[in-house]
Amino acid sequence: MTLSPQLYQRLGAASGLLGLLWSMLSIGTLGPSLGLMTVGVLLYSWGLYGPKGAGIQNNGVWHNALTNRGLWGWTLGLALTAFYVCIYWFPEVLGFGKETNTGVVALFDPLSYTLNGNRATQWFMYGTLYSFAIVVFGGKFLWKYRHNRYQIFRTLSVIFFQLIFAYWLPEFLAKMNPETPYFAKDLKNMWPLNYYFFDSWHLKNMLKGETLGLFFLIWGLLLIFVISPILTYAYGKRWYCSWVCGCGALAETAGDPFRQLSSTKISVWKLERWMIHLVLVLSLLTTIGLLWSFFGGKTGREIMSQQQFLGGTLIFLSICLVGIGVYKRNAWDRDTQYTLLSLGFLMLGSLAIHSFSDPRHILGLSAVKVQKWYGFGIGAAFSGVLGVGFYPILGSRVWCRFGCPMAAILGLQQRLFSRFRITTNGGQCISCGNCSTYCEMGIDVRSYAQRGENIVRSSCVGCGICSAVCPRGVLRLENDSPNNRLQEPIFPLGHLNSQKGTL
Amino acid sequence: MDPVIIIGNGIAGISCARQLRKRSDVPICIVSEESPYFFARTALMYVYMGHMPKRDLYPYEKSFWKKNRLDRIQERVVEIRPEEKTIVFQSGKTQTYSRLVLALGSKARSLPLPGSDLQGVRGLYHWQDLEALEAHTPKLKQASIIGGGLIGVELAEMLHSRGIEVDFWVRESSFWNTVLPPEESAIINRHIESHGIRLHLNAQVQALQGDDEGAVSHVLTADGKEVPAQWVGATIGVEPNIEFLKQSSLETDRGILVNPYLETNWPDVYAIGDCAQQKNPPSHRRPIEAVWYTGRMMGETLALTLAGKKEAYRPGPWFNSAKFFDIEYQIYGQLSAQADPKNESQIFWQHPSAAKLIRWSFHPETRLFLGVNSLGIRLRHEYFHNHLLAGSTIDQVISGMQAAYFDPEFYPNYHPSILKTLNSY
Numbered sequence: 047m048t049l050s051p052q053l054y055q056r057l058g059a060a061s062g063l064l065g066l067l068w069s070m071l072s073i074g075t076l077g078p079s080l081g082l083m084t085v086g087v088l089l090y091s092w093g094l095y096g097p098k099g100a101g102i103q104n105n106g107v108w109h110n111a112l113t114n115r116g117l118w119g120w121t122l123g124l125a126l127t128a129f130y131v132c133i134y135w136f137p138e139v140l141g142f143g144k145e146t147n148t149g150v151v152a153l154f155d156p157l158s159y160t161l162n163g164n165r166a167t168q169w170f171m172y173g174t175l176y177s178f179a180i181v182v183f184g185g186k187f188l189w190k191y192r193h194n195r196y197q198i199f200r201t202l203s204v205i206f207f208q209l210i211f212a213y214w215l216p217e218f219l220a221k222m223n224p225e226t227p228y229f230a231k232d233l234k235n236m237w238p239l240n241y242y243f244f245d246s247w248h249l250k251n252m253l254k255g256e257t258l259g260l261f262f263l264i265w266g267l268l269l270i271f272v273i274s275p276i277l278t279y280a281y282g283k284r285w286y287c288s289w290v291c292g293c294g295a296l297a298e299t300a301g302d303p304f305r306q307l308s309s310t311k312i313s314v315w316k317l318e319r320w321m322i323h324l325v326l327v328l329s330l331l332t333t334i335g336l337l338w339s340f341f342g343g344k345t346g347r348e349i350m351s352q353q354q355f356l357g358g359t360l361i362f363l364s365i366c367l368v369g370i371g372v373y374k375r376n377a378w379d380r381d382t383q384y385t386l387l388s389l390g391f392l393m394l395g396s397l398a399i400h401s402f403s404d405p406r407h408i409l410g411l412s413a414v415k416v417q418k419w420y421g422f423g424i425g426a427a428f429s430g431v432l433g434v435g436f437y438p439i440l441g442s443r444v445w446c447r448f449g450c451p452m453a454a455i456l457g458l459q460q461r462l463f464s465r466f467r468i469t470t471n472g473g474q475c476i477s478c479g480n481c482s483t484y485c486e487m488g489i490d491v492r493s494y495a496q497r498g499e500n501i502v503r504s505s506c507v508g509c510g511i512c513s514a515v516c517p518r519g520v521l522r523l524e525n526d527s528p529n530n531r532l533q534e535p536i537f538p539l540g541h542l543n544s545q546k547g548t549l
Numbered sequence: 550m551d552p553v554i555i556i557g558n559g560i561a562g563i564s565c566a567r568q569l570r571k572r573s574d575v576p577i578c579i580v581s582e583e584s585p586y587f588f589a590r591t592a593l594m595y596v597y598m599g600h601m602p603k604r605d606l607y608p609y610e611k612s613f614w615k616k617n618r619l620d621r622i623q624e625r626v627v628e629i630r631p632e633e634k635t636i637v638f639q640s641g642k643t644q645t646y647s648r649l650v651l652a653l654g655s656k657a658r659s660l661p662l663p664g665s666d667l668q669g670v671r672g673l674y675h676w677q678d679l680e681a682l683e684a685h686t687p688k689l690k691q692a693s694i695i696g697g698g699l700i701g702v703e704l705a706e707m708l709h710s711r712g713i714e715v716d717f718w719v720r721e722s723s724f725w726n727t728v729l730p731p732e733e734s735a736i737i738n739r740h741i742e743s744h745g746i747r748l749h750l751n752a753q754v755q756a757l758q759g760d761d762e763g764a765v766s767h768v769l770t771a772d773g774k775e776v777p778a779q780w781v782g783a784t785i786g787v788e789p790n791i792e793f794l795k796q797s798s799l800e801t802d803r804g805i806l807v808n809p810y811l812e813t814n815w816p817d818v819y820a821i822g823d824c825a826q827q828k829n830p831p832s833h834r835r836p837i838e839a840v841w842y843t844g845r846m847m848g849e850t851l852a853l854t855l856a857g858k859k860e861a862y863r864p865g866p867w868f869n870s871a872k873f874f875d876i877e878y879q880i881y882g883q884l885s886a887q888a889d890p891k892n893e894s895q896i897f898w899q900h901p902s903a904a905k906l907i908r909w910s911f912h913p914e915t916r917l918f919l920g921v922n923s924l925g926i927r928l929r930h931e932y933f934h935n936h937l938l939a940g941s942t943i944d945q946v947i948s949g950m951q952a953a954y955f956d957p958e959f960y961p962n963y964h965p966s967i968l969k970t971l972n973s974y
Binding site for chain 2: 099193198
């Protein structure tokens with residue numbers, strides 16, 4: 047007897063929900079629960095992508111109440127949001143206790159002891175579930191795009207970086223170095239995505255963390271100031287956002303069914319520009335303020351004085367400002383203006399910090415409070431609650447698009463100096479709009495493609511789905527000389543009488 | 550000042566309006582009965598299949614029309630009075646024009662069969678066609694498609710995606726074999742069938758049968774079969790949508806006759822897109838080319854003329870593309886389904902198992918490169934466009950092929966295998 051695809055999907059959903067219920071009721075051990083959920087996702091994927099054969103699998107996406115912002119979408123969104131609220135503010139609801147754990151968190155105790163030698167925290171549970179989601183939904187995504195090698199390689203990469211770099215290695219390193227104070231040990235989680243990297247306590251802990259601590263300090267600095275600019279120049283920000291990053295990993299796997307919910311409206315793009323520059327200026331200013339106060343403290347003073355730090359910062363920002371201005375002197379577009387303006391604000395802000403702050407207060411606000419509020423606003427509320435909780439409502443990349451300071455910095459580099467672009471294949475675009483619908487960053491890809499123009503946008507994370515869903519083979523992600531990236535929109539290829547000679 | 554009036558807001562009319570606005574401040578007014586805003590007709594299928602929401606059909610936001618001062622009237626035009634430079638709407642209202650652009654598009658050709666006027670027998674071209682199909686869908690179990698062209702295979706995919714059984718009636722001995730060479734056509738036959746579509750080749754449909762309520766219920770074939778179908782897609786091609794002009798003094802044949810400047814015989818009246826028929830088409834081009842790209846190019850060319858820089862319509866080398874379920878197809882230049890060996894030689898490479906194929910055509914004596922088509926492999930338009938314009942030989946085209954592939958990164962590189970095959974010719 048053969049089962050119908052719908053039955054596979056229903057069985058899968060039932061199995062997954064049963065697994066979820068199992069862990070919520072904290073019955074027995076974690077294994078059966080994760081097992082049930084895995085089987086659920088596999089069965090569901092088989093029913094969804096099995097019968098159709100390799101190819102684009104978007105049939106019915108907008109007819110389904112889970113993926114068209116219908117009742118099930120809202121239900122899932124509310125459930126996810128509630129889960130995040132519990133993790134961040136009410137971990138005791140999940141069973142995280144002062145002395146011992148009960149409830150769901152307790153299910154993760156054995157695994158936690160194995161990996162890091164301590165009982166589980168709600169964060170350990172969250173990290174485990176997060177990685178688990180990336181692996182199983184990554185499997186679903188691989189099955190969905192089994193005909194597309196770019197998608198396969200990219201997905202294997204995010205699964206690898208999540209499992210090894212984000213999940214296992216930090217726990218392992220913590221277990222091997224039980225004496226050192228806490229500092230972030232995720233090799234790929236660079237500042238400013240890791241917003242507390244330059245906080246005083248974190249710097250102090252790294253400095254006290256012996257060889258390992260020093261290594262992570264130097265690696266962190268190299269990553270943001272040397273390695274990342276080089277890679278972004280060569281490949282665009284995709285090397286990070288859709289190949290390495292953990293937030294990207296979840297968005298591309300568990301979030302994939304919701305990518306079509308990102309708005310492509312021009313008004314939202316305008317909002318995005320404002321938000322991303324604001325977040326950038328705020329996050330950099332916070333960091334500068336915190337560093338400034340660190341160099342006023344006991345540990346910091348031995349490294350450099352506040353004046354030296356401020357001077358260095360101003361020189362660095364001036365170099366960036368002049369450098370960009372000179373490099374872009376013949377292509378003075380809006381992105382350049384926004385970037386220069388942001389840099390100008392940063393310099394003014396740094397001066398203001400120096401003039402109106404004392405070691406414990408930054409611009410009149412307590413340094414500790416600034417840390418806390420930035421952590422709350424950006425780290426928790428935005429990236430977690432809004433970023434993931436609202437997947438089924440706002441699409442899978444809300445955080446990456448509007449709130450991530452890392453994406454903002456990489457985006458500026460991508461837009462201003464990079465070899466990356468999405469090439470439009472001559473005149474083959476038929477304006478169907480699949481590319482725009484499935485762009486998780488809400489880029490109106492069609493508006494470029496139908497004019498025969500390359501797509502060079504700071505927000506593009508290079509997921510490659512626009513190219514995958516294009517029914518006419520129009521879009522291709524490419525790295526090539528930066529000089530011919532931003533060509534003027536000409537009549538699409540196919541004419542003999544376009545304005546630019548024979549093409 | 551009277552506006553430039555464009556009748557039709559498809560790709561031809563809108564391309565013309567956009568490019569004209571870029572170059573001129575003249576008032577522009579777009580008239581369409583079908584839809585208040587330009588939409589991507591090419592994406593109707595994706596709305597039905599649930600890939601896209603209806604709102605994503607519109608390539609421009611509503612503010613675009615206001616910002617660019619492109620006025621729109623949603624009404625049916627019933628008459629044109631060239632001597633008064635006036636158009637007459639169905640409501641009886643009139644509007645004068647300074648110049649008039651006819652971008653009327655196509656309509657589905659109706660089936661020359663008894664029963665073709667039954668309810669549920671319909672083409673797929675207009676937004677209203679899709680609405681009708683959507684409204685019927687809950688009641689459909691089986692559907693038939695008559696006519697094996699590009700819209701036919703799209704309709705098959707659409708219906709199939711909604712769980713409807715499809716009988717696909719094709720008159721030819723193999724799918725689209727007037728355009729596709731035999732190997733390509735065979736690949737597509739197999740692919741269509743692999744999706745569970747019942748593909749009937751060499752099919753002779755004799756009549757359509759209705760039920761008591763006047764809705765189609767069966768397809769009757771010449772060999773006496775009675776096949777249930779609660780919907781019949783009429784996809785035997787499209788024809789210029791010029792019914793209301795047939796009796797006027799406008800020169801028409803199958804379409805509206807135009808010279809290279811896209812001018813009709815009426816002063817200040819132009820025709821572009823699917824409804825235009827070239828009196829003297831450029832060599833290797835047909836007089837009516839009802840495809841998206843030619844509509845766009847005609848619209849853009851005419852915009853230059855209307856802005857005061859008179860330009861002839863000079864399409865470059867032919868190109869087109871399609872998708873048959875999961876297989877993408879592209880063509881650049883000339884490549885015949887049945888090559889006449891005196892004028893055209895062909896060589897091709899085919900993947901041993903996957904549906905991937907590239908075929909090149911060239912002149913047997915001069916070795917002049919004529920064209921290329923591909924299934925399942927994306928090719929770079931610019932590469933072939935330049936070679937076709939430069940008059941390259943097939944050998945030059947082959948030797949540079951490494952730069953011609955447009956598949957996404959990390960896709961298998963078939964180039965060595967392709968070269969090996971070609972060297973064995």
